[in-house]
Amino acid sequence: MRTAIISDIHSNLEALEATLQDIAAHNVGCVLCLGDIVGYNANPIECIQLLRKRNVLCVAGNHDRAVAGQITTEGFGYTAARAVAWTRRHLDADALAYLFALPTDLTISKALVAVHGALHPITGRESVRLDTDERRRLSLNALSAHPSGARICAFGHTHRLGIYELRGGVIRELTGDRVFLREDGWYLVNPGTIGQPRTSDRRATYMIFDSAKSELTTHRIVYDTRTPFRKSRKVGLVPIWAAFPRPVVNAMMRLPTPVRTSLRRGLEFLKLGTSC
Numbered sequence: 027m028r029t030a031i032i033s034d035i036h037s038n039l040e041a042l043e044a045t046l047q048d049i050a051a052h053n054v055g056c057v058l059c060l061g062d063i064v065g066y067n068a069n070p071i072e073c074i075q076l077l078r079k080r081n082v083l084c085v086a087g088n089h090d091r092a093v094a095g096q097i098t099t100e101g102f103g104y105t106a107a108r109a110v111a112w113t114r115r116h117l118d119a120d121a122l123a124y125l126f127a128l129p130t131d132l133t134i135s136k137a138l139v140a141v142h143g144a145l146h147p148i149t150g151r152e153s154v155r156l157d158t159d160e161r162r163r164l165s166l167n168a169l170s171a172h173p174s175g176a177r178i179c180a181f182g183h184t185h186r187l188g189i190y191e192l193r194g195g196v197i198r199e200l201t202g203d204r205v206f207l208r209e210d211g212w213y214l215v216n217p218g219t220i221g222q223p224r225t226s227d228r229r230a231t232y233m234i235f236d237s238a239k240s241e242l243t244t245h246r247i248v249y250d251t252r253t254p255f256r257k258s259r260k261v262g263l264v265p266i267w268a269a270f271p272r273p274v275v276n277a278m279m280r281l282p283t284p285v286r287t288s289l290r291r292g293l294e295f296l297k298l299g300t301s302c
């Protein structure tokens with residue numbers, strides 16, 4: 027079976043439409059979304075409707091659970107928390123109920139386990155980042171003990187593409203857009219993000235897992251990035267610093283989070299860079 031794996035759509039309708047159109051040309055049996063359907067951008071309800079219409083299987087991300095009122099926005103950045111509040115105000119009861127009912131993990135065909143953040147925590151797994159070998163080892167250990175017998179765990183949350191293999195006690199990151207998975211390995215795979223890239227490469231990314239070939243392929247989709255940006259700016263969701271020159275933005279992103287948050291709040295207070 028071929029499964030398309032997408033993640034972190036973040037209410038970016040243009041990115042989701044372009045990605046689903048590309049997936050449709052690849053003969054997949056199932057589309058799996060690793061959460062964070064909503065947040066940051068301006069089309070949450072349209073993205074939810076499209077996923078439901080296409081019967082996409084989804085797990086809950088931390089933004090989805092925050093919008094549904096299941097977790098607080100403590101620990102969220104300023105822009106993310108503002109988008110959660112905005113999204114909650116703009117979803118109807120049906121869409122909120124859909125987010126509320128999303129599971130925090132799913133198993134597909136006994137071959138693949140899906141989570142948003144990490145597999146190993148008992149609670150709060152949607153908010154844990156697998157961005158260190160130490161945490162990845164914890165989730166790989168949880169995968170090796172998982173009752174499904176699956177050897178692959180798909181995760182999102184970091185918005186970064188990655189394939190990590192545990193074999194012979196050693197964790198390695200595998201590179202390349204076509205990777206073959208071994209029968210004696212355990213794998214963590216992250217398809218990157220559909221709608222909220224955190225690098226200068228603005229393309230949406232997703233993966234296809236072919237269980238018959240034990241093969242993972244990575245796909246990158248060019249789409250109209252200006253339209254979602256324009257929509258988000260119109261409703262006041264674009265980060266204040268987005269209008270600043272790139273070197274200034276890069277310098278800001280290197281600041282510690284508390285300093286960055288204070289700076290953003292100061293700019294917001296002064297109405298600098300906002301368009302709403």
Ligand SMILES: [Fe+2]
Pocket residue numbers: 034036062087183184185
């Ligand atoms: Fe996300």
